[in-house]
Amino acid sequence: xxxxxxxxxxxxxxxxxxxxxxxxxxxxxxxxxxxxxxxxxxxxxxxxxxxxxxxxxxxxxxxxxxxxxxxxxxxxxxxxxxxxxxxxxxxxxxxxxxxxxxxxxxxxxxxxxxxxxxxxxxxxxxxxxxxxxxxxxxxxxxxxxxxxxxxxxxxxxxxxxxxxxxxxxxxxxxxxxxxxxxxxxxxxxxxxxxxxxxxxxxxxxxxxxxxxxxxxxxxxxxxxxxxxxxxxxxxxxxxxxxxxxxxxxxxxxxxxxxxxxxxxxxxxxxxxxxxxxxxxxxxxxxxxxxxxxxxxxxxxxxxxxxxxxxxxxxxxxxxxxxxxxxxxxxxxx
Amino acid sequence: xxxxxxxxxxxxxxxxxxxxxxxxxxxxxxxxxxxxxxxxxxxxxxxxxxxxxxxxxxxxxxxxxxxxxxxxxxxxxxxxxxxxxxxxxxxxxxxxxxxxxxxxxxxxxxxxxxxxxxxxxxxxxxxxxxxxxxxxxxxxxxxxxxxxxxxxxxxxxxxxxxxxxxxxxxxxxxxxxxxxxxxxxxxxxxxxxxxxxxxxxxxxxxxxxxxxxxxxxxxxxxxxxxxxxxxxxxxxxxxxxxxxxxxxxxxxxxxxxxxxxxxxxxxxxxxxxxxxxxxxxxxxxxxxxxxxxxxxxxxxxxxxxxxxxxxxxxxxxxxxxxxxxxxxxxxxx
Numbered sequence: 001x002x003x004x005x006x007x008x009x010x011x012x013x014x015x016x017x018x019x020x021x022x023x024x025x026x027x028x029x030x031x032x033x034x035x036x037x038x039x040x041x042x043x044x045x046x047x048x049x050x051x052x053x054x055x056x057x058x059x060x061x062x063x064x065x066x067x068x069x070x071x072x073x074x075x076x077x078x079x080x081x082x083x084x085x086x087x088x089x090x091x092x093x094x095x096x097x098x099x100x101x102x103x104x105x106x107x108x109x110x111x112x113x114x115x116x117x118x119x120x121x122x123x124x125x126x127x128x129x130x131x132x133x134x135x136x137x138x139x140x141x142x143x144x145x146x147x148x149x150x151x152x153x154x155x156x157x158x159x160x161x162x163x164x165x166x167x168x169x170x171x172x173x174x175x176x177x178x179x180x181x182x183x184x185x186x187x188x189x190x191x192x193x194x195x196x197x198x199x200x201x202x203x204x205x206x207x208x209x210x211x212x213x214x215x216x217x218x219x220x221x222x223x224x225x226x227x228x229x230x231x232x233x234x235x236x237x238x239x240x241x242x243x244x245x246x247x248x249x250x251x252x253x254x255x256x257x258x259x260x261x262x263x264x265x266x267x268x269x270x271x272x273x274x275x276x277x278x279x280x281x282x283x284x285x286x287x288x289x290x291x292x293x294x295x296x297x298x299x300x301x302x303x304x305x306x307x308x309x310x311x312x313x314x315x316x317x318x319x320x321x322x323x324x325x326x327x328x329x330x331x332x333x
Numbered sequence: 334x335x336x337x338x339x340x341x342x343x344x345x346x347x348x349x350x351x352x353x354x355x356x357x358x359x360x361x362x363x364x365x366x367x368x369x370x371x372x373x374x375x376x377x378x379x380x381x382x383x384x385x386x387x388x389x390x391x392x393x394x395x396x397x398x399x400x401x402x403x404x405x406x407x408x409x410x411x412x413x414x415x416x417x418x419x420x421x422x423x424x425x426x427x428x429x430x431x432x433x434x435x436x437x438x439x440x441x442x443x444x445x446x447x448x449x450x451x452x453x454x455x456x457x458x459x460x461x462x463x464x465x466x467x468x469x470x471x472x473x474x475x476x477x478x479x480x481x482x483x484x485x486x487x488x489x490x491x492x493x494x495x496x497x498x499x500x501x502x503x504x505x506x507x508x509x510x511x512x513x514x515x516x517x518x519x520x521x522x523x524x525x526x527x528x529x530x531x532x533x534x535x536x537x538x539x540x541x542x543x544x545x546x547x548x549x550x551x552x553x554x555x556x557x558x559x560x561x562x563x564x565x566x567x568x569x570x571x572x573x574x575x576x577x578x579x580x581x582x583x584x585x586x587x588x589x590x591x592x593x594x595x596x597x598x599x600x601x602x603x604x605x606x607x608x609x610x611x612x613x614x615x616x617x618x619x620x621x622x623x624x625x626x627x628x629x630x631x632x633x634x635x636x637x638x639x640x641x642x643x644x645x646x647x648x649x650x651x652x653x654x655x656x657x658x659x660x661x662x663x664x665x666x
Contacts, residue, residue, distance in 0.1 A: 122484035151455035
């Protein structure tokens with residue numbers, strides 16, 4: 001992040017380890033987004049084709065394989081995890097009124113809010129059908145709980161939006177729900193279908209949870225600190241939407257009266273001029289808020305790596321997952 | 334419907350038969366809509382407190398009881414069915430931009446679209462948690478399939494909206510998905526948890542499906558033919574939103590060039606003046622479209638009653654469910 005473009009070697013390495021499984025996941029995703037209602041594959045295809053890193057399904061596949069799973073339910077569960085993620089993206093774009101998603105026009109901008117809400121509901125339902133196919137009530141409980149936690153995090157985010165005085169604790173509650181809960185569940189279910197003891201499932205859960213926190217903090221930093229083309233979304237989106245992300249909270253807490261008035265006008269009142277984003281970035285840098293946010297992400301990535309220590313699992317995967325944690329805090333795209 | 338206010342005696346009778354179970358369902362609904370995020374019970378409570386007939390959970394309870402079920406999973410499944418319904422109401426209001434729901438300001442009008450989308454997602458997730466609690470993969474499959482079918486029906490409705498030349502077949506595809514699939518699943522799961530053979534589950538499914546079709550057709554008729562206060566929603570909502578409901582399709586198909594131009598202007602272009610709703614109602618009456626739509630609902634209600642004939646079940650419930658089918662086509666609210 002601080003170093004500009006970093007080669008995502010750990011992500012490439014993980015994708016290479018799981019190439020055949022991932023081919024199966026991608027095939028299943030395309031197969032299960034079909035419907036006799038043409039608008040559904042059209043919209044779902046738009047967002048699925050835009051790609052993304054497929055990090056969440058890779059976590060499920062890796063967790064299952066490193067735990068010695070020999071069946072094929074991990075393919076369906078990985079597709080399920082990606083469907084949950086895709087459904088939340090569609091609903092987030094409605095909520096955020098975003099114009100860009102993964103560098104392309106967002107589904108709601110192209111197809112309207114109504115279609116985005118309903119196709120999101122369809123993909124969410126499909127994800128539950130895929131879970132049922134895996135035939136494990138324990139896995140169903142984990143993913144249903146994650147889905148509820150995601151929604152809670154998203155609603156909490158609405159209530160903290162536009163409040164630069166949001167506490168760090170509330171910020172972490174939001175991102176634990178909206179982002180990290182799915183990372184945690186994605187990793188946990190791999191251990192569960194492999195029949196591993198609870199301690200191993202807990203370790204992978206803690207890895208996913210901390211990885212998700214690091215991932216989201218970095219995302220929030222990049223919104224103020226990245227090259228727009230490389231980011232694939234509009235820089236300053238969070239600022240324009242008045243989101244109370246970690247960099248803003250820290251800068252607000254450290255600011256004098258004039259700085260606080262600036263943040264309240266921009267974040268609370270959403271009264272912004274063209275020059276305000278540049279001034280915000282200056283404040284985020286000079287106060288150390290951006291650097292300390294990046295440091296917080298680094299700490300969560302280290303926690304993720306530490307959670308792997310107790311796992312008796314394939315060392316190639318252990319090393320690659322540790323690399324993924326580093327990748328998440330170093331990514332510049 | 335044609336006779337104005339009809340006492341909902343069958344619904345009262347069903348509610349009386351299931352009073353204790355329904356108390357448990359209502360308690361569980363309130364318990365499971367809680368969350369540490371205060372906005373969730375606030376919004377969910379708004380829509381749940383508005384009441385509604387609780388017809389869908391009553392179907393689940395009745396089906397389980399009439400099939401001799403002696404456990405208590407039917408309570409959780411009935412709450413689950415109501416949560417799915419409530420979630421779709423919240424998302425429908427976003428899609429329709431409705432100002433009223435069950436006679437009160439709709440959640441999106443009060444809390445905004447963002448909160449309605451996300452709290453809907455939460456309730457939908459909660460419904461899956463409730464299903465998991467019931468511990469039956471077969472039940473999970475039925476309800477997950479219904480959820481996907483509902484979303485397909487809603488998306489299909491978007492693509493037929495504003496087209497008065499929509500075919501009757503497409504109209505039935507829409508309402509089979511958006512309304513009847515949940516009625517069918519609600520009834521089916523009662524037989525399944527009672528361990529009844531497939532033929533009985535199929536019979537209750539057919540009952541619920543036809544009841545749901547009748548219910549929706551009546552709803553579409555009432556939008557043009559009811560007392561606004563009794564209906565608890567705005568008369569003419571479907572007209573103003575350009576919905577291609579059965580009465581409109583029939584009137585359009587039967588109309589001359591001037592009538593078709595009128596429907597295209599009002600439904601396709603949504604160009605309406607204050608006098609247009611009254612003229613639309615005149616056309617719907619003079620063409621026989623309203624009466625024939627009511628007749629179509631009557632036929633589906635008769636099919637629902639016929640589906641009960643093959644069931645070897647408690648005759649008190651059989652008679653009451655047959656009465657519910659009659660009630661659905663006679664209701665004036």
